[in-house]
Amino acid sequence: MNDPQLETTPSETEELTLSQTKSGRLEPAPEPNELVTAMKVRDLSFYYGTFKAIEGINIDIYEGQVTAMIGPSGCGKSTFIKVLNRISELEGQVKVEGTVEFFGQNIYDPKVNLNRLRRQIGMVFQKPNPFPISIYDNVAYGIRLFGRKPKVEMDEIVETALKSAALWGEVKDKLNKSALGLSGGQQQRLCIARALAVKPKVLLMDEPCSALDPIATMKVEELIESLRHEFTIAIVTHNMQQASRVSSYTAFFSTDESRVGHLVEFGPTSQIFLQAKHPRTREYIEGRFG
Ligand SMILES: Nc1ncnc2c1ncn2[C@@H]1O[C@H](COP(=O)(O)OP(=O)(O)OP(=O)(O)O)[C@@H](O)[C@H]1O
């Protein structure tokens, strides 16, 4: 591999190089030729044991954009985003076909260090999953995996991450209290802070608001809006309004009688929502199935 950033030898100091982004909400997305591809997926199929869950996926996740993954239950959205940082391998006997590149590097190269990969490509799950340790230690967790830092520096990292996740004001006086004492919405923002603390380039979010009430959902959406310039985000959502509010590109996945989970259509969110090319996309967005 040419770029060492996913290999075992860590080089922890690189800065994020981020492309200019736009503010979304059904405004025209930047043209693909103006964008850098953060993750390039080609002919991707994935099997749990012998069961093929997704097949033939081709998609570019653009740097500095929010890409929404939508589609009916069971069409492979979670499977797809878990393949993007190889968390899918924790599911046991699995098989991947095709290629996934992260800024030109094959993430399935045997030299790839999985901790390092997941540091660059972080993930936030549907159900908030804070560790049963303090708020501070949750945020510091990922950094500590890669070595010790002086307390002053760590304090600053924790504060910055919590501010980025719009949680600092609510927790700054109880950093040493257990994370399990936070509300669900706070726990989810803590999980986002934990993911952001290690400065990933890509943040994968699998229905991050599905366990949250409308106010907490709004906070997470505002957070995504504020992070969009700094990170590349891929978010799975069942909420069409949410997809149209937060994303600039949308991928519609589905299954049908003859095919397991596959990508039906991908394009700028405004086009997918207002002028989808595929009838199935239109039917799904209009709520006629799924
Ligand atoms: N660990 C697993 N072992 C075996 N099959 C699985 C596993 N996880 C998911 N599947 C199957 O893979 C297919 C895709 O599931 P996946 O969870 O990716 O769908 P999804 O689009 O995220 O659905 P939802 O919207 O309900 O979250 C489904 O048929 C599911 O039953």
Ligand SMILES: [Mg+2]
């Ligand atoms: Mg899912």
